[in-house]
Amino acid sequence: MKKLKIINLKKAQSLATARSIKLSEDTLDQKERANTFLTEVGDLALFIKQIIKETFSRNFEFKEFLRQCYEIGNKSLPLIVITGTIMGLVLTIQSRPAMAKFGAVTMLPGMVAVSLIREIGPIITALICAGKIGSGMGAELGSMKVTEQIDAMEVSATNPIRYLVVTRVLAATLMLPILVLFADAFGFLGSWIGVNIKGDVSLVLYIFQAFGSITFLDFFPALIKTFLFGAVIGIVGCYKGFTAGRGTESVGKAANAAVVLSSLLIIIVDMIAVQITDMWL
Amino acid sequence: MKNEKETSLDPISEEKFTSEVLIEIKNLKKSFGRLEVLKDISLKLHNGENLVVLGKSGSGKSVLIKCIVRLLNPDSGTINLLGKKINIVKGKELSEIRKKIGFLFQSGALYDSMTVKQNLEFPLVRIKRDMKEEEINNKIKEVLENVGLADVLEKMPSELSGGMRKRISLARSIILDPVIMLYDEPTTGLDPVTSDEISELINTVQKKYKTSSIIITHDIACVRITADRIIMMHEGYIYAEGTLDEFEASDDPLIMSFFK
Numbered sequence: 336m337k338k339l340k341i342i343n344l345k346k347a348q349s350l351a352t353a354r355s356i357k358l359s360e361d362t363l364d365q366k367e368r369a370n371t372f373l374t375e376v377g378d379l380a381l382f383i384k385q386i387i388k389e390t391f392s393r394n395f396e397f398k399e400f401l402r403q404c405y406e407i408g409n410k411s412l413p414l415i416v417i418t419g420t421i422m423g424l425v426l427t428i429q430s431r432p433a434m435a436k437f438g439a440v441t442m443l444p445g446m447v448a449v450s451l452i453r454e455i456g457p458i459i460t461a462l463i464c465a466g467k468i469g470s471g472m473g474a475e476l477g478s479m480k481v482t483e484q485i486d487a488m489e490v491s492a493t494n495p496i497r498y499l500v501v502t503r504v505l506a507a508t509l510m511l512p513i514l515v516l517f518a519d520a521f522g523f524l525g526s527w528i529g530v531n532i533k534g535d536v537s538l539v540l541y542i543f544q545a546f547g548s549i550t551f552l553d554f555f556p557a558l559i560k561t562f563l564f565g566a567v568i569g570i571v572g573c574y575k576g577f578t579a580g581r582g583t584e585s586v587g588k589a590a591n592a593a594v595v596l597s598s599l600l601i602i603i604v605d606m607i608a609v610q611i612t613d614m615w616l
Numbered sequence: 617m618k619n620e621k622e623t624s625l626d627p628i629s630e631e632k633f634t635s636e637v638l639i640e641i642k643n644l645k646k647s648f649g650r651l652e653v654l655k656d657i658s659l660k661l662h663n664g665e666n667l668v669v670l671g672k673s674g675s676g677k678s679v680l681i682k683c684i685v686r687l688l689n690p691d692s693g694t695i696n697l698l699g700k701k702i703n704i705v706k707g708k709e710l711s712e713i714r715k716k717i718g719f720l721f722q723s724g725a726l727y728d729s730m731t732v733k734q735n736l737e738f739p740l741v742r743i744k745r746d747m748k749e750e751e752i753n754n755k756i757k758e759v760l761e762n763v764g765l766a767d768v769l770e771k772m773p774s775e776l777s778g779g780m781r782k783r784i785s786l787a788r789s790i791i792l793d794p795v796i797m798l799y800d801e802p803t804t805g806l807d808p809v810t811s812d813e814i815s816e817l818i819n820t821v822q823k824k825y826k827t828s829s830i831i832i833t834h835d836i837a838c839v840r841i842t843a844d845r846i847i848m849m850h851e852g853y854i855y856a857e858g859t860l861d862e863f864e865a866s867d868d869p870l871i872m873s874f875f876k
């Protein structure tokens with residue numbers, strides 16, 4: 336009987352190189368520590384590049400895109416309606432004493448309208464969606480990554496970025512402005528209620544007063560900003576999901592990191608957007 | 617005696633496997649940070665054969681087949697897959713090669729937000745775009761029959777048992793008529809009866825679709841049913857290579873610990 340060929344393990348060789356391995360491991364460690372932040376920025380940039388490339392490729396996944404739009408709208412609308420109404424109400428009640436001091440209570444609707452449209456509506460909606468949608472994307476894609484579903488898509492020669500990421504990023508970018516409109520509208524409603532607690536203004540008069548003080552320059556830059564917020568939520572949520580580590584605990588980590596990073600980026604984008612509008616408009 | 621064996625073996629193997637090599641791996645190395653998983657792996661997969669890769673848990677078997685389809689990038693070494701150097705091909709060419717490969721994941725990797733039907737048609741509708749709905753449905757029916765399941769089309773993966781999930785994943789990976797099948801532990805986590813059924817299924821698939829396969833496992837029952845040739849991995853190197861009989865007759869302690 337032919338004897339099975341056992342192939343020699345290269346023990347001696349590995350002993351001889353043990354010292355140099357130790358040295359190179361130390362170097363690797365240091366390199367790793369220095370690199371994590373920069374490599375993350377680089378990875379994110381590459382990820383965005385891929386998203387852009389796939390967005391303009393043929394075979395857009397239209398059905399999945401619609402499903403994502405519906406999911407995003409459906410998930411966040413109730414929360415946004417409630418928060419919008421309460422923000423309008425609270426803002427009105429809080430501002431009333433200050434306005435009363437100058438005898439400018441009639442300007443209350445206009446003032447609240449401007450702050451809602453310019454800042455409160457967009458930022459509150461974006462932060463809520465970062466929590467609701469961003470974490471959802473991080474968790475969903477993260478668990479797909481951990482359970483090898485994303486790998487499975489890739490080996491079956493379908494592009495997971497095109498199917499999973501492009502649809503989500505575009506859906507978030509498109510849906511966020513719509514959600515902001517809802518937040519603004521219900522903010523007005525809340526504000527009208529707030530005005531009526533201590534006064535008596537009909538809804539028609541209120542709307543007349545509020546819209547009288549809003550110009551195109553209040554509305555337009557704020558709208559542009561919300562598209563950016565949507566893109567940030569989509570990109571960061573998907574990125575964190577896609578780069579989730581191994582093991583189930585990384586799903587939670589991905590969801591959490593998605594919320595933290597996208598909230599932070601939203602505030603930074605907001606700051607930059609405000610600076611730009613302030614300078615040029 | 618040795619010569620006798622070799623001469624008697626050769627004509628059979630010539631008949632069964634054409635000498636064509638579908639996968640050739642040379643000096644493959646892969647590490648994660650400081651963990652060297654694959655230190656020097658070389659192997660060949662011939663046309664028509666079932667090659668079993670044996671190895672302890674954590675010995676890098678999954679890493680090896682993930683390198684073959686470029687889900688992981690090797691640090692060095694070459695992988696020749698269907699005549700192409702898989703470590704350097706890009707974009708379109710890479711997906712052309714991947715279409716010819718069926719991959720059964722260790723965890724099954726069914727898309728859990730989709731029904732069984734959507735899972736099965738996912739690769740079909742995206743790759744064979746000119747296929748009509750009826751053809752798609754027929755193909756789905758065919759693969760489901762081949763894996764021995766029916767009436768599950770509208771179920772979600774979470775409603776299926778472990779064995780059923782394995783079968784559906786197998787159905788999904790053969791739906792594009794692959795040339796090569798890669799199985800990552802097809803029988804782990806299943807009871808012995810179901811395990812044997814899945815192993816038989818691997819043989820059926822091989823016959824029906826004329827595939828060549830790499831089967832990764834540490835389940836000896838599965839090895840006995842499927843293996844034409846066996847390679848054993850240990851500590852990042854190929855430890856032994858031979859036929860089932862040769863492995864069973866071996867007195868090497870490491871090999872005996874698998875085949876007791």
Ligand SMILES: Nc1ncnc2c1ncn2[C@@H]1O[C@H](COP(=O)(O)OP(=O)(O)OP(=O)(O)O)[C@@H](O)[C@H]1O
Pocket residue numbers: 581648653671672673674675676677678679680722801
């Ligand atoms: N993507 C990765 N990043 C970091 N380490 C990894 C990665 N993939 C695998 N490893 C490590 O490589 C080693 C080998 O893993 P692998 O999954 O290939 O083992 P295996 O032989 O398939 O074991 P099992 O039989 O349990 O599936 C493990 O120590 C694992 O932690």
Ligand SMILES: [Mg+2]
Pocket residue numbers: 677678679722800801
């Ligand atoms: Mg494995």
